[in-house]
Amino acid sequence: MILRYIYGGSLFLKGYDTSDIIKILIASxxxxxxxxxxxxxxFLIKNKKKWMEQNFNLIYKTxxxxxSFLKLQDFCKALIFNEPEKFFNSNDFTSLSESCVISLIQHKNFxxxxxxxxxxxxxxxIAQNPELPSDPSNYSKNDLxxxxxxxxxxxxFIKFFNLSHKQFLNNVYPYKKVLPKDLRENLIKHFINQPDNKPEPVITKEISSKNMDSKIITIQHTELISKWIDKLEITDEISNPYEFKLILRGSRDGFSPSIFHKICDNKSHTISIIKVEDSNEILGGYNPITWKTDCSFGITKDSFIFSxxxxxxIEDYILSRVKDEEFAIFNYASRSLGFSHDLVLYGNKCGNTTFNPLRYEKSIRKINGRFNVEEYEIFQITEGNEPKEIMKGNEPKEIVTGNEPKEDSNCNLS
Known part of the structure; x- marks a missing residue:
């Protein structure tokens, strides 16, 4: 069947069992x-929804x-979020992936x-580690x-600071050794200093301006970009103390693609900031996955570009999130960065944006096409002093296409 698709370009699914279509999907x-x-x-989501609901464990696991099965992942998450309490209390809860558990505990209902x-x-x-003793009081240091x-x-992602004294002491403190050291110490300090007869405040953290080093943007820009990263509304409080760590500046390190890839390859959660020459215009993009030089597409549903x-x-901006996650990031040795073809930076201080959006929701410029670069900076987003991590098991894969068109090495705008 797959050979028929490869050589004929067509595929007829009518008459195939749903389980066979799943096997074809895996082979693809x-x-x-x-x-x-x-x-x-x-096809499965549109035509086999009931079957997939009845065989949820198989679909979820697959x-x-x-x-690359992002649409099926979203389908599973939607089912869970429609009845989150049902899944929380079911035996299937312990079989969920880490990323899905995190999404579930962030759900507003919980x-x-x-x-x-x-x-x-x-x-x-505990269910992920069946070798642990059945009685937590018997846990060794290694078990903890x-x-x-x-x-x-x-x-x-758990809002421990919203607990009362009694809740913290009875339900969390006995397991204090399984909390990260910094979180454990902050919680203990908080509840020691918090009077028992006062309501517990909701703790919100603000973005740290420490080590903010930019010739292009201000701390106000970083606050707004951080809200975009967390997919918050503009009026929402910022819950993560992001810092923008400068790792590359064109005027300091150079504008060539080789410099970009030497510094930025294999680094994730980067913000690219571009100052357009002879204007006050700023362009940029967020890449949550790693940059590479292997002529591949990076898959992510969380990248975005902006201006x-x-x-x-800062209120006069355009935000454009990725709409075709399979082609969100393009890694190419002859360009510094590529948010698909929607925002591209070449090596001779020039870049390009598209008039008609390709892989992102909308164009980020009123006048599209080639532009000259006055300055550009790359920041890595950090939480505290540590790089913001990709969730374990969620590292995006990349697809080598080999069909990428050649780039024009000239960028004369005169």
Missing amino acids: SELGLQELITHLQL SFENY QKNVIQVWEHVLKWG NTLRDTLQQCTS FRNKEN
């Missing part, structure tokens, strides 16, 4: 047939074992019940370290 992934992968996922979230996350973590390593990504028409007015 192994062969890197991205167009077919997308088509099969859409989708999260392969990062932010109100921190104790329930904590108890279920503990249950999930194992459980802490399992839970470390999840615990950062500020005037540096002095």
Whole structure:
């Protein structure tokens, strides 16, 4: 069937069992047939929804074992989020992936019940390590370290600071050794200093301006960009203390693609900031996955590009999120950065944007085409002093196409 698609360009799914279509989907992934992968996922969601609901465990396991099955992952998450309490209390909860557990505990329906979230996350973590003793009071130091390593990504999303004294002492403190050291110490200090007869405040952290080093943007820009990263509304409070760590500046390090890739390759969660020559216009983009030089597409649903028409007015911006995640990032040795073809930076201080959006929601410039670069900077987003991490098991895969058009090495705008 796949050979028929490869050589004939057509595929007829009528008459095939759903389980067979799942097998074809897996085989397509192994062969890197991205167009077919997308088509099969859409077909299943549109035509086999009831079957997939009845066989949820199979669909969930299959989708999260392969990062390219993003649409099936979203389908599974939607089912869970429609009835989150049902999944929280089901036996299937402990079989969920780490990324799905994190998404679930962030769901607004469960932010109100921190104790329930904590108890279920503990249950999930213990289930991932069946070798642990059945009685937590018998845990050795190694057992506690194992459980802490399992839970470390999840615990950062639990709003422990919203607990009362009694809740913290009864439900969290007995497991203090499975919390990261910094979080544990901050919680203990907080609840020691918090009077028992006062309501617990909701702790919100602000972006740190420490080490902010830019010739292009201000701390106000970083606050807005951080909200975009967390997919917050403009009026929302910022819950993560992001810092923007400068790793490359064109005027300091050079504008060549080789310099960009030497410094930025294999670094994730980077913000690119570009100052357009002879204007106050700023362009930029966020890449949550790593840059490479292997002529490949990087898959992510969290990247975005943006522009500020005037540096002095941060309210005058255009934000454009990726709409075709399979082609979100293009890695190419002869260009510094590529958010697909929608925002490209070449090596001779010039770049390009598209008038008609290709892989992103909309164009970020009123006048598109080639532009000259006055300055550009690359920042890596950090939390505290550590780089913001990709969730374990969520590292995006990349697809080698080999069909990328050659780039024009000239960028004369005169």
